[in-house]
Amino acid sequence: MQFDCFPAKEGQRVDVSLKTIPDGMLNLSKSLIVADKQPGPEFHHTWVPAKRAIEVSVVPEGPAIIVRLCHQLALECEELQQHFHQQERVSSHRPALLPYELLLPCLCIEASYEQPDSQRKKVCPFRDLQEAYGPDLWSSTHFQDYSSSNKAEMVMTLSNRCLLQPNASLCWKESATPEAFCQDIPNSTATAGPDQEYVLEEVDVHPQLCFKFSFGNSSHTECPHQTDTAWNVSVSVRFLQLHLHFHSRIPASFSSVLCQRLSPSHCEPDPPVYTVTHLEGSSAGELDLILPSWVLRSCVLVWRSDVRFSGKQLLCPDVSHKHWGLLALGLGLGLGLLVTVILLVRSVLSKLHGDAASKCCSRPPILLIYSPDSEEHKQLVCAFAALLRSALGCPVLLDLWELNLVRQLGILPWMYAQREHIDREQGQVLLLWSAGSAHAYGLWRGKASAGSRLAPEPHDLFGAAMACLQGELQGAPGAMRQSEWVIAYFSKLCGRRDIPRALRLLPRYRLPQELPGLVRVLQGPSSSAPSWLRARAKTLVCRLLKAERKKGLRSRLYQPWKTSTGRLAGSLVPLAHPHLRKPNYT
Template identity: 30%
Template sequence: MKMIFWFALLVSQSTLNGAAAESTQLERIASCHTRCSKGLNYRIKPDYWFSPGCQIPAEGLSSSVFQHVNISTVMKCERKQKCTLHLKVQTLLLLSESIHGVSFCTVSAGMMTDCQSVVFTKASRKKLSRFPVTVENDCTEVSPNQQLQVTVKTIPDYCNISWTTTYLTPECNSEDLRMNVPECITGRLSYVENPEKKELEIHVSDMLEGHDYHLRLCHKDFICLGTGAKTLMHKEKSNKSAILQYSRPLPCLCIEGWSAVMDAPRVQVCPFKDRLEELWFKITFDSAEEALTWKPACPISAVAGLCEKREDGNCMDLPDSLQNVSRERLTFAKVDPHPDLCMKFSVGSQSWIRCPFAGTIKAWEVVVTREQGQEDLQLQSMVTATFSVGLCTKSGGSSKCQTTKTKTVHVEEQKAVNLELTGLQCSSCVQVKRLDVKFSPTAVYCFEQCLSKSSHPEALNLTWVILVTAACLSGLIIVALVLHILQTVHQRRKQSTRDACGLTKQTDPSSDSVVSTFQPKAGRVLVPDSPLCGKNEKANLIS
């Protein structure tokens, strides 16, 4: 009989525990109470401010009086948004006549001990002696997220016969608590982003009834530091919405809301938590110290370093430049302010490249100058610096340039130095790197055309020979063309004269009748020749 009762009690207890685990809501009670096994009569005894010391256990009383103890949190509600939490303690003990009752005590940091004492009647103890009985109490009010020390003792308090454990009540992040327990009600926040105006339209729901509500924007760190954008939403306002403006969509920029009551819990929503690319800005350069600095606008675990941007778009890490990022300022000392020097930020498998000197005035560069028909290769610098300069060649379409000869060049501020490089050929490249700083990229300058320099006499002589030969050939061609034109004109004039003279001797029929009147003999009259034929005219007159 005893074993059957005990087994049924354990099965029922495990069933209740399983049901509680499956539900997300806490068990509800209409009022606090104390319950005991059927037939076990009891009364509630007032708590003692100072409990007496423990007694020596009675004969035959073992330390295994408490067979099982279960602790849970239940909720007692008067109406919506007005619920309290209570600690429910249920124990299974082996009753004997020497055990007059059970005491449930709880204590937390900074609080006095709170005990609920249940005393059994003498008749009940005698009737159920050596039987397992259950005792349950849920009249101890607790707070959310409260750590308690729970002790179950016998009455009277027998030494070494007690049960003690540590218990943590549910936190306010539980949905059930956030909707019903006043000290957990934070309200629900939703938002609509307007990136063009840099505004957030915020809507509040399920806020604590009968109270005003605070809204603000803040930067989340150990605490959420306000940005200045805030508003108070009055409880009489039917439309529970507001508009707040922001400057940058940082990942740590959050909307914070809380009820206008003392020690009210707060809710935070961070609309831009995935916008990590907004962190890599405000990189500054101190030209006097030649130092590159950056401070994260939000706390973040990342790695930052310097890299050298290549022609293929890749950025190669510079040695000894990597630093871990948290929330402190980073400084890279002795940096060459070159457009190809960039900062690289990495978070996990993602990386971002920022080049602070791109598009700015170059501190130094290699240029080709032309003067009096000659071209010179010069290294110009706006600061006093030392450089490594060398010839290099590219092969096989590779972007890497293999250095063949190098030399050190010192350049004063705002001056230029001619690079007298022997062996400079067509399509040659010059590799330059600054030596007087800690972090500097290696710049490569390639020239597709040949430089017209006095240091290349063979190329210069060949050019002059080609030019003189071309001029002579042009002159000969022009003279030949002129002679050809003159000869053609002369021949055409001569041919025209011959054609004119062949037509001078003609017979005029009208002249025959006149002549026959004056001359007795029949004959012919000669018509004068054309003016083009002078000699023939003279000959005709003589005849």
Template identity: 35%
Template structure:
């Protein structure tokens, strides 16, 4: 291998070394191995930038005119461009293998650089390589999204070098969770949207996310979601931070360990007593703190007495184990007294008294003297007996541990009064009362069905002009009145909008009209001043003005159908199925066209009685029918008063709207 001097055209002079091997006889090619890149540091110090060492190894057999190479470098982050040539001097000949080492191309840390190698002269071949210059002082920038219901985090990093991400539990150091899916590598150099999904089994207060580059000694970025934004997870964080309750010498203690949230978030701790599904705060109980422990003195070991932790408007209640009790009791009912047998594992005093329970507050006020029993009077035995007189009917017995101020009070309100056949008599009386109540209930139910059954039923198809939203509300109220009060079967497009949208308004109207005809019902047209205007426009065939081609135009469809009946003047029976109704204040008789005056017309609410008689169209004079009708009339009178007032309200709203438009 021999060295030859070169001339270099570049941004700054650097040393070049070239050697040849005369015995290499391979075919010429510019392979990817022709260009290699590496990082070197020619100087020391914090301000020293790294540089790229470029090694070129090209077999030039068959290319005697090869004079050198062109090197181009592009820093991808800031688009800094470098370009220079490496040429041999004319007096030297290089026959076979070119080997060049170029020191060095200065670049910035923490970014990619793209280096391209060309031949001089250019034979149309090139080699391109991308190289990352690591920055040991940099750490990955990332953000996350927490999917709480799936117990996982979505981690997103910017495009760049590959990044390792993991979930860890922060103590003195951040320890791996050692669960599947808690650590992954993100291929950030290849993917356009680098991300990874990390999962956890249970929520931890000190759970953190760490991200670091895959090269050695990379600095780590860390974020702890539950410390940065703890509000949505307070209840779960309190649950995993509060440990079991411990009792010792009448002291109830609970440990709270959440080093990641303290001292910035300190919970408020109180004592509460569970009663009827809720926990009522004991205002007299003073909770003291020692280190990470909260405790209360002079408290009985009972699962009804609990600690309540409050933090950021969220609460968590921790109660003792139900089976971890220091005393229990058994009750026996005798002829004239009630006997309690108390088994206690500790020295204690117990009290009991007859009381009367309030239905409003649930408290039981004492009615008798207080009976006491203590383990001090029963040396060598933990089984105590406490007897009280049998309470009267409706009274209870209250029993509690009285040597400590915080103890659960047991209430016993059910006792056996079966002595001397009182129980059998009470049972027989109860059965008789239940039987009588059942018979009365069945009779009343049958009478109610008779009174509430419809006297008649008429099918009615309502037709109206779409004046305004207030008028549609009036139409719905009137339809509800016909259906619920008069017992009619009402057909209204607003109640059957899905079918109307599927088949169209005109087919829907013809279908319902045929149904009304089959059932001998009525087509009821509700007329207003706007109806007269729309009818005149329809009659003059001004279709584009009012949009009769609209599939939801019920008024236009009804007029198209009614026109055929009006053309046959001699067949008056065609109009027997039609009834005209108008509301007082919204229409006058002069607003009704002459061709419609052969129909039955009613002004509401003045002609409401005549309208009901017209719709009923039946006669029933038999005594059962009259009794039924009278009872039904009285009951419907009570109901219809409210419905009629509601109908009157909608009429007033429409009149007000009409006055506003007119003004």
């Protein structure tokens, strides 16, 4: 057996006893008086870096000694690995060359005389040598990764041959190649536990989000050992817009912002930030985020935004050589090459004269209200809001684009803050009505059963908007500006009769047929909708219907039926769909 070391001073008596259980099999007792401290063996050493060895010699006429290399730990000097562990006899006529595997700060030379229990002497020549804190130091360290994407936690333990405790923080690698630069992430320091365990919570575990270990002037980057990711994103250009397609197997929020690339490693963000969320409890699914505008040479930064630490991925669509063909394909919904050229010229002119245009033209904002019928319907809302912003050049206020702010304020404070902003800026509130809105309105009024449909709660966006609208409709005459609230609905998603009687005094517009009238109400009588806006709005609805049919929904959300009087009325078909859940803004 071997017992741990402990210090003893000169003149002290050390007693060691051992007995077995049961008694009588073995019983040992030893004593030792610690001798007075005497000078240890004298020797010289020379570092031979070319041979990765240390030469040891003794002074002339000096007694022979036994030398070895070892790694100095807390109290003992641990022998090197078997291939490099050797003890050599050194005399005045015969020096010894001791090879080492790695140049480490704890590499020491230990010498003693040939007789038993002789005084030992240790010299550690590399503690202050800068070369000892280089690649060999990190090669001697073993890293074990315990990170978990499901727990949003990065955990890494390390064990090394020297008792060193490096500092650790996070950094984001520009690419997966080993030599890629790793950009430091501020305020991401991890402290080591008792077993050299470094833990950081609320982290987007990603192969390019790594631990950066530092000791002195040396550093080493160690990335998660798992290569699969909990989510991924792809980008495509369609209709002069950036379409981001997310696939996530965990509940998470993802944000993006357009940026102008100034250098290979730097892209200047151009607010606002847009966010989409994969709700908790949902199975692995697909999410789409449509950014409202795009110009040539623009890129987008994408990151997971529901955690404290995440890296921003830079995505730049490749249109360097075949951008005419790609853009024509993106616009290929019946618009033709001529419209593509016109839009490209318009995009370039707006980029060159954007400052002048912003000074001479100030559009009133639009607050877009909707009912969260399904994830596909939310994508339709985002796409329609992006179209309005691109075509009309006005700010569109949408909670799906400001989820970070919504989480900070709460949905009700956010809703009323936007309502006050609309009132100050003489803007409009656009209520995008759907079959789900009619059912949600009945639930809000307490006149319908939840069934399998989405049951709005008092603290959701739709319920807050209905409460605000009802208060303004019942207020004093003149309290609400004329046409301040506008209702629009897509003809293939619901009918005019789905709008409650209490709201039929508000202006109502059928889309895409009555888009020009809606544009004039939103932006003034002199405004006109671009020729491509109606076709694009129609395409969005077709895409929504196609997506829902793929998921097993009924092909028609609105179905006519006859009343007892023989008249046709609107019948809402209940939809059983895995995505029709309560909205979660937390």
